[in-house]
Each structure stands twice: as C-alpha cells, then as structure tokens.
Amino acid sequence: MVSTTPTPDSRHPDPLTLEVVELIGEVVARFHEDYEAAAAEHSLTGAQARLLSLLCLEPLPMRRLAQRLKCEPSNVTGIVDRLEARGLVERQPDPADRRVKVAAATGEGRRVARSLRESLRFAREPLAGLSEGERVALRDALRGMLGAV
Amino acid sequence: MVSTTPTPDSRHPDPLTLEVVELIGEVVARFHEDYEAAAAEHSLTGAQARLLSLLCLEPLPMRRLAQRLKCEPSNVTGIVDRLEARGLVERQPDPADRRVKVAAATGEGRRVARSLRESLRFAREPLAGLSEGERVALRDALRGMLGAV
DNA sequence: CCTGAATATTTCAGGTTGTCAAACAACCGG
DNA sequence: CCGGTTGTTTGACAACCTGAAATATTCAGG
Numbered sequence: 176m177v178s179t180t181p182t183p184d185s186r187h188p189d190p191l192t193l194e195v196v197e198l199i200g201e202v203v204a205r206f207h208e209d210y211e212a213a214a215a216e217h218s219l220t221g222a223q224a225r226l227l228s229l230l231c232l233e234p235l236p237m238r239r240l241a242q243r244l245k246c247e248p249s250n251v252t253g254i255v256d257r258l259e260a261r262g263l264v265e266r267q268p269d270p271a272d273r274r275v276k277v278a279a280a281t282g283e284g285r286r287v288a289r290s291l292r293e294s295l296r297f298a299r300e301p302l303a304g305l306s307e308g309e310r311v312a313l314r315d316a317l318r319g320m321l322g323a324v
Numbered sequence: 325m326v327s328t329t330p331t332p333d334s335r336h337p338d339p340l341t342l343e344v345v346e347l348i349g350e351v352v353a354r355f356h357e358d359y360e361a362a363a364a365e366h367s368l369t370g371a372q373a374r375l376l377s378l379l380c381l382e383p384l385p386m387r388r389l390a391q392r393l394k395c396e397p398s399n400v401t402g403i404v405d406r407l408e409a410r411g412l413v414e415r416q417p418d419p420a421d422r423r424v425k426v427a428a429a430t431g432e433g434r435r436v437a438r439s440l441r442e443s444l445r446f447a448r449e450p451l452a453g454l455s456e457g458e459r460v461a462l463r464d465a466l467r468g469m470l471g472a473v
Numbered sequence: 474c475c476t477g478a479a480t481a482t483t484t485c486a487g488g489t490t491g492t493c494a495a496a497c498a499a500c501c502g503g
Numbered sequence: 504c505c506g507g508t509t510g511t512t513t514g515a516c517a518a519c520c521t522g523a524a525a526t527a528t529t530c531a532g533g
Contacts, residue, residue: 191459192451198466199355205470206352208394222519238481245357250520252483257518274481274528301469302341309468310340312461317347319458320450321354369489387510399491401512406489423499423510 213294217287224291226254227263227280231288234279236269263287362443366436373440375403376412376429380437383428385418412436 207221214224222244229235229243237255241248255278258264263284269275280288302310356370363373371393378384378392386404390397404427407413412433418424429437451459 191456191463195451195459195463195466198463198470199351201470202348202466203352203355206348207356220518236481237483246519247521248482249484249522253519272481272529276482302344304471305465305468307340309461309465310344312458313465314340314344314347316454316458316462316465317344317351319454321347321350322453371490385510386512395490396492397511398493398513402490421500421510425511 209295213291213296216294217291219287219291222254223258224288226251227258227284227288228292230264230278230280231285234267234277236275236277238275240278258284358444362440362445365443366440368436368440371403372407373437375400376407376433376437377441379413379427379429380434383416383426385424385426387424389427407433 210224211221214221217224219227225244226240229240235243237248237251240255241251244251255264255266259266262281264278265281266276267279269277305313359373360370363370366373368376374393375389378389384392386397386400389404390400393400404413404415408415411430413427414430415425416428418426454462
C-alpha cells in the first residue's frame with residue numbers, strides 16, 4: 176500500500192500538493208521582498224543588484240548579460256548606464272571583437288555586491304531554524320523539483 | 325549529542341545551507357518566470373495578474389489591496405484602472421463609508437484568473453515528480469522556514 | 474578585395490510599475 | 504461645527520521593459 180505515488184495529477188492536485196504550492200508562493204514572495212529591501216539599503220534597485228551580482232562573478236558582454244537576466248539587450252544598456260554613472264561597473268572594449276563591450280564590476284562594485292550579499296538574510300536565517308535532517312530533506316526535494324523539469 | 329542543531333550560523337553558513345540557499349534562488353527565479361509567462365499568455369502583466377488573483381478570492385478596498393501587494397495606494401489606482409478598462413475588475417462604492425471604493429473581479433475577471441491559475445504549471449508539475457514522503461518533508465521544511473521568522 | 478547578411482550595441486518611442494507630495498472628499502471625536 | 508484623520512486620486516518623476524530602427528563591426532562568398 177505504500178507503493179504507487181498517489182498520482183499527484185497536475186490537473187487534480189491533492190491537498191498536500193496544493194499546500195506545498197501555497198508555501199512555495201509565500202517563500203518566493205518573502206525572498207523577493209528581502210532582496211529588494213537589501214538592494215534598497217544600498218540605493219540599488221532589484222534589477223541593478225541582480226546585474227551587479229552577476230558581474231561580480233565574471234565580466235560579461237552586454238549580450239550575455241541580457242541572456243542571463245532574460246531581458247532585451249536594449250534594456251541592459253540603461254541598467255549598466257546607471258551603474259556605470261555610480262562607478263560600480265565599467266564598460267571595457269573586447270580586443271577580439273570591436274563590436275562587443277564587456278561590462279565588469281569595479282572594485283567599488285564588488286565591495287557593494289559583497290555587502291549586499293551579506294545583508295540578504297532571508298533564505299539563510301530561517302534555514303538556521305531547521306534541523307540538519309530537515310535541511311537535507313529540503314535540499315533533496317528542491318533538487319527533485321528542479322531536476323524533474 | 326543529538327541535541328544542538330549544528331549551529332548553521334547565518335554569518336558562516338555550512339555547505340549544506342549554502343546549497344539550499346542556491347536551490348531556493350533557482351526555484352524563486354523559475355517560479356517568477358513561469359508566473360510572468362502565464363500572465364503574458366493572458367495579456368496581463370505580473371502585477372495585474374497578482375491583483376486580479378487577490379480580487380478573485382474576495383473584493384477589497386483599494387487601501388487593503390495596496391497593503392496586500394505591499395505598494396503605495398496611488399500605484400494600485402493605475403493597475404485597477406487598466407484592469408477596469410478591460411472589464412476584468414470593477415469599482416463599487418462602499419455603502420458603509422463613502423470614501424472607500426471596493427474593487428471586485430467581474431465574471432470575466434474570474435474566468436481569466438481561473439484560466440491563469442491553470443496555466444501556472446511550475447510548482448505543480450515538478451511536484452508531481454516527488455514521492456509523497458518527499459512532498460511531506462518539503463512541506464514541513466517550508467513551514468519551518470516561514471514560521472521561524 | 475567587395476558586397477551583403479548577420480551580430481553587438483545603442484537610441485528612441487511607448488507602456489507599466491513604482492514612489493512621493495498634494496488635492497479632495499468623507500469620516501469622526503470633541 | 505471644527506479640526507484632524509483617513510481613503511482615493513492626480514501629477515511629476517524615475518526605473519524597467521519591449522520593439523523597431525540606426526550604427527558599427529564581423530564574416531562568408533564571389
């Protein structure tokens with residue numbers, strides 16, 4: 176009787192699945208709130224914070240930035256403009272292809288990004304309230320969700 | 325020795341916590357993508373879809389809408405304006421207080437919201453790939469995260 | 474080498490979201 | 504009745520986002 180996963184048909188979800196969906200929605204909402212708030216503390220918008228965080232890992236051409244952020248390249252132009260005006264990012268020419276401009280975080284940009292990462296409390300603090308077993312279970316379930324698609 | 329949760333200090337998170345944070349970030353990103361895409365299929369923006377979904381549960385005064393959406397009331401005015409122009413929402417006078425206007429979903433609005441909810445596949449389809457035990461574990465961990473704050 | 478297609482970036486126009494301050498109407502306590 | 508508070512809207516402004524057009528550069532073929 177333990178056997179068959181009780182067919183959580185995605186068209187007729189069972190109550191358990193519905194509750195999990197509800198909970199995920201709440202987590203998503205809180206995560207966003209927290210992210211925007213952390214960005215605002217550094218006088219950044221959410222979009223600016225995301226872009227700066229990306230560049231903090233490695234410099235990227237404008238085109239790739241747009242792909243990572245899932246938006247149009249013309250949009251990235253403006254965001255980089257504003258970050259560049261504040262000295263957090265700079266455009267560098269690509270020696271291999273004079274069409275492309277590589278955006279890179281400046282030293283100050285990296286400093287701000289690090290500070291921002293540290294003020295991102297949600298998804299870390301509440302995790303501290305979980306036992307190791309729960310965290311392992313959470314990890315496995317999340318892996319399953321992301322891998323299943 | 326079972327006692328103390330192995331101190332996942334939020335300033336020096338262990339690798340397990342870091343991975344979970346990473347996974348949550350991915351889930352949040354996918355959830356948002358999916359939500360925006362589902363909204364776009366119905367020619368709605370994310371904000372419009374969220375507001376319409378709220379009104380689909382119960383009519384709400386503008387003020388409360390702003391609280392639920394965590395934004396300024398003046399912002400809600402515009403979003404309701406656009407939804408009202410499309411006949412998905414209507415403003416009704418509150419007989420008890422002539423200052424307040426209650427926004428309510430129209431029949432068409434409810435129809436669109438239902439259709440939207442059904443096209444929201446992420447957070448439901450991948451869940452189907454989890455065993456019942458995993459879904460229970462996920463539920464408990466999420467509850468713990470949300471409650472712990 | 475030259476031409477034309479393709480690519481990377483920017484610019485521009487237009488729409489949506491969001492804030493803040495100010496206006497306005499209606500409520501309410503004294 | 505009066506003054507302060509509350510709910511909604513309006514206006515000005517900034518950021519985000521898209522789509523189309525302009526520009527510069529690369530690259531493949533003839």
